[in-house]
Amino acid sequence: MMTRARPQMTSNEFLRRAIETTRVGFKANRLRSVQVQEFEAQAARVLTGGRLGHASTTDAEIDRTALLHRALWAARHGRPVGMAFPATRLDAAVADPKLSGLSSAELTALGEEMIAIIRQADPRAMVELEIRRSREHMQIQNSEGGVVSAPSSRLTAEVWVERRRGDEVLVMFDTLKSAQLTDGPGSHRHCAERIAQGLIWAAQPARVQAGQPPIILSPAAVAVLIQPLIAALSGARVRNGSSPLAGKRGQLLFDPRLTLVDDGTLRHRPNGGAVDHEGVPTQRTVLIRNGVLENYYYDLRTAALSGAASTGNGRRELLAPPRPLPTNVVVSAGPTGLKTMIASLDEGLLVEQLLGANPAAALRGPFSRTIGLGYKIERGRVVGYVKGAALAGNVYDMLNRLVAVGDTPIWVGDICAPYIQVAGLNVTV
Amino acid sequence: MVANVAERMVEALQNSPAPFADIRVERREITHLVFRDGEPETIDLRVDQGGIVRALLPGGSWGIVTFTRLADFKRRVRQAWEAAQASARSDEPRSPYPGLAPVPPVIARVEARLEQDFRAVSPDDKCALAADYGAQLMNGHPCVRSARVTYQDSFTQVHYANTEGTCLYQERPTIDLQLAVVARDGEHVQQVERSLSLAAGFEVVQHRTDLVQKTLSLARALLKARPVQGGRYPVVMDPALAGLFAHEAFGHLSEADFIMADPAAQAMMTLGRRFGPPQLNIVDDGDVPGLRGSLAYDDEGVPTHKTYLIRDGELVGRLHSRETAAALGEPPTGNARATSYRHPPLVRMTNTCIEPGDGGSLPDMLADIRLGVYACNWLGGETTLGDFSFVPRWAYMIRDGQLAEMVRDVTFTGNVFETLAHIDRIGSDFAWDDSSGDCGKGEEGLPVCDGGPHVRVQDVLVGGK
Secondary structure: OOOOOOOOOOEEEEEEEEEEEEEEEEEOOEEEEEEEEEEEEEEEEEEEOOEEEEEEEOOOOOOHHHHHHHHHHHHHOOOEOOOOOOOOEEEOOOOOHHHHOOOHHHHHHHHHHHHHHHHHHOOOOEEEEEEEEEEEEEEEEEOOOOEEEEEEEEEEEEEEEEEEEOOEEEEEEEEEEEOOOOOOOOOHHHHHHHHHHHHHHOOOEOOOOOEOOOEEEOHHHHHHHOHHHHHHOEHHHHHHOOOOOOOOOOOEOOOOOOOEEEEOOOOOOOOOOOEOOOOOEOOEEEEEEOOEEOOOEOOHHHHHHHOOOOOOOEEOOOOOOOEEOOOOEEEOOOOEOHHHHHHOOOEEEEEEEEEOOOOHHHHHOEEEEEEEEEEEEEOOEEEEEEOOOEEEEEHHHHOOOEEEEEOOOEEEOOEEEOOEEEOOOEEEO | OOOOHHHHHHHHHHOOOOOEEEEEEEEEEEEEEEEEOOEEEEEEEEEEEEEEEEEEOOOOOEEEEEEOOOOOHHHHHHHHHHHHHHHOOOOOOOOOOOOOOOOOOOEEEEOOOOOOOHHHOOHHHHHHHHHHHHHHHHOOOOOEEEEEEEEEEEEEEEEEEEOOOOEEEEEEEEEEEEEEEEEEEOOEEEEEEEEEEEOOOHHHHOOOHHHHHHHHHHHHHHHOOEEOOOEEEEEEEOHHHHHHHHHHHHHHHHEHHHOOOOHHHHHHOOOOOEOOOOOOOEEEEOOOOOOOOOOOEOOOOOEOOEEEEEEOOEEOOOEOOHHHHHHHOOOOOOOEEOOOOOOOOEEOOOEEEEOOOOOOOHHHHHOOOOEEEEEEOOOEEEEEOOEEEEEOOEEEEEEOOEEEEEEEOOEEEEEHHHHHHOEEEEOOOOEEOOOOOEEEOOOOEEEOEEEEOOEEEEEEEEEOO
16 A cells, blocks of 8 residues: 655555456356356556556556556656545445355356246247346555445346247347345346236237337336436536537426436445445435436546536446446436326337447437337237337437326336336337 | 466366366557547556456356466366356256367467557657647647547457367457547537557558548538438448448348357258348458458467358358357357457457449449438447347438438438348449447457448438438
8 A cells, every 4th residue: 555655646546356256148048158257457546746647457467566657657648637536434345245145056046037937928038148246346545545445246137038930030138237136126037027028018010100109218218318418417528528518507408307316325236335436435416407407427537627526426447547437327207107108198109129329429419229129009008019110319309308207217227217208209110 | 478378278278177178368458548639638558467268068068267367277277167067957958069160279379460569669659649630630620629539559469278289379469549529510519530440550540641631521521411311212331331231230140159049040041041132242251461350260269261151142151159160060160259358259250341243333323313322431330130220420412313412310220131132232342441449249349340342222211300
């Protein structure tokens, strides 16, 4: 631990991450592989004369001094930034020790249960599934007296279901992420049951016509479509001019029923914890409140450059330096049940899954995506599935024209969203 | 890397409890620089090193161990075998497992030959290069509000050995330069990026004012572009987009792992089935020097080569790992690739292209189009085995046989089989796309390359207003 400042250094930070993951993989409904991963990395950052440099490695032969010197070289070329490492002292405990301790046999049992639920709904379904349990220990030490020990664990299941009839392939996928074993919503069982329900709805193909039908977006579709909005709320994009939300804090930009929160404190979520990857305490940041843009999210460096404070969103992907990234994004629920939404439509489309790239151009709002899976609604009922049509619109316009907001939000990866009925989107066939 | 890696790997495999096991050890040194508005934003040096052991049991169960500490390989070999045993379920019926397709053991050393090795270029010079391109972009036109220059070089050393006697060493360099601007014209803002990525040395990123000019002119043109009207159109794709189409719409369907255990899928992809017109030839070729998808041996030690996927319009081949080749009774093709030591190899593409045909030049293809779209380059694409979606980087309307106004926010959506069958002209030109962009299948991206001639497709669904 570096506590003494050397003449040419102002401050420094060391991070060590040790991650152990057990994964079980199923292909064509059968267990095919068990994989164990052990990963250890160290990273150093140096702030010298206000200039920041970063170096990282998995090579245990590169000791701290050597890593520090690499970071110091990098800092020579850095741009001055008025940031400081936080003096957080934390010795955290894992949220769910039972989850941490799941063995490959137990993970296999979870996977088999999911496959059984799906295949009971449709025996033709071919399931590819990976379930993994990760244990991570993140340690941070910096020259400001910050000492953090933050163990965490997470369960992830990625399900990919194919149902073939000749050349017609129906694909459904879902990602479950959790930091806490649970029986109800958010459980592996619930994830499989939702896919099973989808397969039952998709018993028959249906036709969709071009136009602007009433559209109900599933939580998965909402999660995909709001990604450009979440990206636009990054303090880094606000600062570099690519975000359309720059300079608009305090303005009513969306339907007043839209509230969007980034919450790093949720302990049952994999991206939740007491601190971020810089040791800054996490917080619940209201990004949009009742349609009004309230906050952006920041890491230490971006906050310093923007004259703001870190919101605890400094996150590192494996060996990369921290940057502002969302943690857990929650779209607030409304009063309307899905059954009520469906029953209210004489003709409409429930969009379950969307495909398509998410290029930087989408940041400004326009999108055009392929409907990977949708359900046709006629006279208040789901009558069959549709796929292959294109759905286009502008996400900012769409969030200004909400028709109804669902009452049961569901976690899709790290985003929690309800079903939302919208207007004004174009379907092309 | 630690000393004697190869010897230690071979030694550890000698007493492998599993009948087949392999070890791959990689060390990757990366310099990653991001300059924003001419000033340094991220200066990052990384050394990413680690290993992976795979063990295979006779029933087809795999055990895999990955690690960052390069010590005690014997323990890792045993650990992988224990994981394989955990994945072999005794209560499942044992159907015969064909194992891995036989390949001759290889002992080889493949070193990179770079004109100007970027490892010998000083970090100061790399920063100066990035700063200079940043300044050129910022001063390039008044509409430029912000410029981002990303420079990355990566040198990977890979050791591979297996229980059959293969022992390989390969070096895989890549260099990337990405130029991006945010351009504004009143209320209208566009973000544009052009890039370059090759298995080459520092020489390819120097004096690239051509890339600067392409970035600036695309930004200026897109600021004036209107959103495309959605509908069905004849579409002419430029070589880069045609290559992406081959990759996304067809290449992924050719990766044999998806059909390996699925008889219905095998029926769909029957060898000899007609997929497109007789002029259509699609290949995957890992043996093209200098391209980012090229490699001498794949990550199972199988030499790469040119594999015809579609010849004269008919399905003639698939891309394989040793396991999928054995499962389908076909020869291995050298397409088992891993993104890093953290993952086992999957069946992946290398450099995928549509070969040139007899369809003439771009003007020839435009001549008889009354209303259509000419789409160029790509921003991204996605496929779910049958349905695909992709986004060109820029596009023009075609009106009465001529290129007309630029349009934006274009997406193509389609079904592979319908779209391939609607190809009616395959150009006589050809180019590989040398821009950046990884193929995603699983958690990390893999460098690939795509290419082709200009290609014309009738009746394509274009999403838009």
